[in-house]
Amino acid sequence: MIPRGTVVSGPYAPIPSSVTRTSVRLGSWFQRHDGVARALAAVATVLGATYLVWRVIVTSTGVDPWLFWPLLAAEAVGYASFVIMVVETWRLPPTPRxxxxxxxxxxxxxxxxxxxxxxxxxxxxxxxxxxxxxxxxxxxxxxxxxxxxxxxxxxxxxxxxxxxxxxxxxxxxxxxxxxxxxxxxxxxxxxxxxxxxxxxxxxxxxxxxxxxxxxxxxxxxxxxxxxxxxxxxxxxxxxxxxxxxxxxxxxxxxxxxxxxxxxxxxxxxxxxxxxxxxxxxxxxxxxxxxxxxxxxxxxxxxxxxxxNLAAYTVQRARWAEGTLSAFHWRLRMPFGRGVSASQKLSYVGTLLHYLTPVQRLTFAVYVVLVGAYGLVPVAMPGIEGVAFWAAWMLIAGLTATALHRGVTGRVEGVRSLMLSLEPHLRALPALITRRPMRFHVTPKNEPDLGGWEAVRFVRLPLIVALTLLAVLVARGVDTVGIALGGPAVLPPLSLGAFAVISVFSVLDIAVTVQLAVRAHRRRQHRTLWRFPVSLPARVEGLVGQCVDLHQRGAAVVVDRAAAEFATSVELEVECRSVTGGPATARGVLTITSRAAVGPSGARLRIGGPVVWHDDASRDSVSEHCYVVEPYQARNRVWTRRAPRVPVNLTAIVGASDSTCVDVSIGGAAFLTRSAEVALNQRVPIELMLDRGERVSGQLQVRNVTAVSGGLLRVGGVADWSHTAWLARYGAVVHTPGSRERARSQSLRSSRVPVSGR
The missing domain is CATH 3.90.550.10 (Spore Coat Polysaccharide Biosynthesis Protein SpsA; Chain A)
Incomplete structure (x- = not known):
């Protein structure tokens, strides 16, 4: 969950996290180094198999089978999940249109x-x-x-x-x-x-x-x-x-x-x-x-x-119960006739995902058995055995980070496991019983007031963490007492065994405490998400700028004179429609917040609920916020990343005859003689395709360059009236690689000539 105080600024571009740099920097590095990630995965797969064989051959000698085999089974389940993850994430192909x-x-x-x-x-x-x-x-x-x-x-x-x-x-x-x-x-x-x-x-x-x-x-x-x-x-x-x-x-x-x-x-x-x-x-x-x-x-x-965590728990419990019921021992839907071997492999991975809480609790039980009672489930051959275990854990974690490609970090994965621990455990009876299931709709647009009411949804991870902490503290106190000459209270324990349970316990305790603290501190009173925007606005006729917006409220930056003493003001916001045209929304803003902007304080940021004058205004706001903003933000990103295909198409830019020289899903470039084009201006564009077809759109000008022959090369972000035609001029491919690689893939897969004349 995003920590309290995090500010989300600017329109969000909805693109896969696996193709853009995230805060998981090491994982993001592997987005462009797939070969290194796959090499790591190959080494980790072999090392993990070797580790399990070593566990059976070397560490089982003289150990009570009732202690040895359940732990080995839990480790084997983890290795199986790891191998399936490697198979599924081995290569992420480009996305064609x-x-x-x-x-x-x-x-x-x-x-x-x-x-x-x-x-x-x-x-x-x-x-x-x-x-x-x-x-x-x-x-x-x-x-x-x-x-x-x-x-x-x-x-x-x-x-x-x-x-x-x-x-x-x-x-x-x-x-x-x-x-x-x-x-x-x-x-x-x-x-x-x-x-x-x-x-x-x-x-x-x-x-x-x-x-x-x-x-x-x-x-x-x-x-x-x-x-x-x-x-x-x-x-x-x-x-x-x-x-x-x-x-x-x-x-x-x-x-x-x-x-x-x-x-x-x-x-x-x-x-x-x-x-x-x-x-x-x-x-x-x-x-x-x-x-x-x-x-x-x-x-x-x-x-x-x-x-909030209440809604999260409802959603995860429904998913877990429904999915596990498909694996019911009488139904076994994912393993029936007609399901291929590769599909069954993935569905085994799905099943193991929902069984992960059992594995995690098994490890916690062994921490208690080892730390409190001295019941060591392995014949650990000294420091070499601990080093082998540590090497497997480290390379497995690094491989997961690499193959996840910046989408999730190791600690985030553990935190997600803790959040879903209780709802997944509650769903386990669906594997063996056929009790009627109710469909619970996930609550939406709710506040999150944090506090102890939120913390109770992570009560099971907290109970586990407190138990592990008690074991570590007891073992530490006993060790100090022995060092001071006192009698031993707990059974003796080797340094290697203590190191292993300490690593597991400290990670779980740290993640759980962080999770509980964040849940307690979260405060989100708004029920509707405010979209960060930058739109022309007028407050009581004075020019301003709308900086966040939704169908029930807005925030505007305006001169102090427009709203210094007012409790409500007339508001106009210049939205955009899907077609790129303007759509003015008019309403009354009731001011509930007012803050000075800038060191001089000459401008105010005012915000509050808005009652729009008519349905058309409200619809314009909804269309702009929910449809236009994410659509255009996505196109702006793909303008930089998607392949640009060279073309030679008759075009009109503004009112001037021009030539389109390259296109992509979110951009275009033209040669024109128009002197009326300026940076950041939005101008209408039209292309004449083959077979007499025409396609129109809007171009937000991002660069203007003088070229030979008195022409201007004008490029920018294009909002096409539709994009189906682009596939005829080269496959539209979204890829995590560079634009040059994407372009080469596009041109190799193109099956039609690029000239529309």
Whole structure:
């Protein structure tokens, strides 16, 4: 979780953490040194196997089998998880954008008790998705305000008589009404990017592809599971593991942000309803039917992460119970006929992930047995044995850091384990019992008041940490007493054994205490995330700058004269629409905070709730914050990282005839004679493609350079009206490598000429 006081500034660009530098500096270094990471992984895999063989042959002599084998089993489980992680993360392939299909897509948003402030941006985003779409809001809450919102925005409102099978039943109820070839499923809080279908529909040119999953990104960077802005606990899964699983064809549906072939879904009987994790279960049905499930490694939706530990625990408990129930000894869904060996390997890794708390508690029990009772479970051959164990631990940790590529650090991984310790343990009975499972919706848009109420959600890790601390203190006191000439109270213990239990205990104690302190100190009173923006604004007619914004509030920097004594002011904010055009939002800002800006104090930063004058203003704010800001921020990043493809296309920049000389998913460069182009200016652009097709957009000018012949070379960030056409001029590839490498990959895979004349 982000420490208290962390400031998130500037618009967040939703891109994979595995391709951008993070605060985990060592891991980020390995993003561009994959060969070193794989070499480490190979050495660690061999060393780990050697260590386990050594444990069996050398350290079992004379040891009580009831002590020896459970510990070895726990270590073997850890090694198996490590090997599966190595296989899955061995190589992260670039992410292509295959040519988009011109097909019909139904967008289904399932909701139950989410409030209007959550669902409204999701609907606005879905309606802004480019393509031939129909948007359905499936409301199991059957609320009049949701019907009114849906009808006002122009979507289709759907209800059903009951709420059987929760989300799965909600989607199944609307399936007979759907007419499209593909289905995009969105959770109620997941706002889609305008180009999500342009990025994902191309995969369905292969008739055996039934589902394409994309990443889940989260807009509330102050959530309980965020490590830093844009990087959170689930980044490892979406930015590293799933891209790697593409090679193994072991991707599964993650409940939202996925495009599904409707005919395939109907073939397997619709959304599965046996477990509470309908996404995982449905994925298994599709794979057993012979279909392929793929992952597209772009962040194309923005959702809400759990705001506090209470919501986090609800979410993790549901995931754990539903997933483990699929592994029930009578069902064994992931191991049935039709599931390939590579898929089974990944699903074993999933099972071991949920069993990790058992392994961790096993180690804790052994610390107590060794430290308090002197029951050593290994025949440790002196300092050499400790050194062998330490070498394996160190290289395994370094390898994990390398293959995680800056997405998560070693301590962060332990902290995440501590957070999920209790909910995962509570879910374990799902492996052997068939008790009915209730679908608990994760609470959203909640405050986090910290204090002891928050600390109680890490009570089990705290109990374990206090127990380990008591053992270490008791052993230390006993050692000091012996040194002072007193009698021994505890059984004797070798220095090597004490060193091993001390390393394990100190790490667990330190991480748990840090986790509890952070949980206690967290204070987040806002329920809606404020988006950092930089937009022209007017306060009582005076020019200002809007610096953060959402559909219920804003903060503006303005001259002191505009708001020094006022309690409320008229506010205008110049937002932007998805098409790049201006959209002015007008309302009344009630001032609840006021602070001087700068040393002179001539300007004030005022903030508070806003009541917008009309629905159009509120919709403009929602579209700008939830759709336009992340979409344009992502394009700005890919402008620098995605391949630029040389072209020669007739174009218009502003009102001047020009030539487009290179394009990318988020940028373009032109040769023009226009003298009216200035830095940071937004100008309309239009390209004439082959076969008479035209594409338009907006260019934010970033550089203007004079070239020969009296021409200007103008480049910048481009917001295209659609991006499907780009694939014809060279494959659009997102890669962690340099732009030069990306460009070479793009040009090698290009299959069409680049001239549009």
């Amino acid at each position: 295959p040519p988009a299909l011109d097909t019909t897509v139904d967008i289904v948003i399932a909701t139950y008790n989410e409030e209007l402030d959550i669902v409204e941006p999701t609907l606005i985003g879905a309606l802004a998705v480019r393509g031939r779409t129909t948007v359905y809001l499936c409301d199991d809450g059957r609320r009049p305000e949701m019907r009114a919102l849906t009808e006002r925005l122009g979507a289709v409102y759907v209800t059903r008589p009951d709420n059987s099978h929760a989300k799965a039943g909600n989607i199944n109820a609307v399936l007979p009404r759907l007419q499209g070839e593909l289905l995009l499923v969105l959770d109620a809080d997941h706002v889609a990017a305008p180009d999500i279908l342009e990025a994902m529909t191309g995969y369905f040119a292969d008739d055996r592809v039934a589902l394409v999953q994309s990443a889940h990104s989260f807009r509330n960077h102050n959530s309980v599971m965020h490590h830093e802005s844009g990087r959170h606990e689930q980044s490892l899964f979406f930015d590293v593991l799933l891209p790697g699983r593409n090679r193994l064809r072991s991707v599964f549906w993650c409940g939202s942000a996925a495009v599904i072939r409707l005919s395939a879904l109907r073939e397997v009987g619709g959304i599965a309803t046996v477990t509470s994790t309908e996404d995982f279960e449905t994925s298994l049905l599709l794979q057993k039917a012979g279909y392929t499930l793929l992952y597209h490694n772009e962040h194309l939706v923005q959702g809400l992460a759990p705001d």
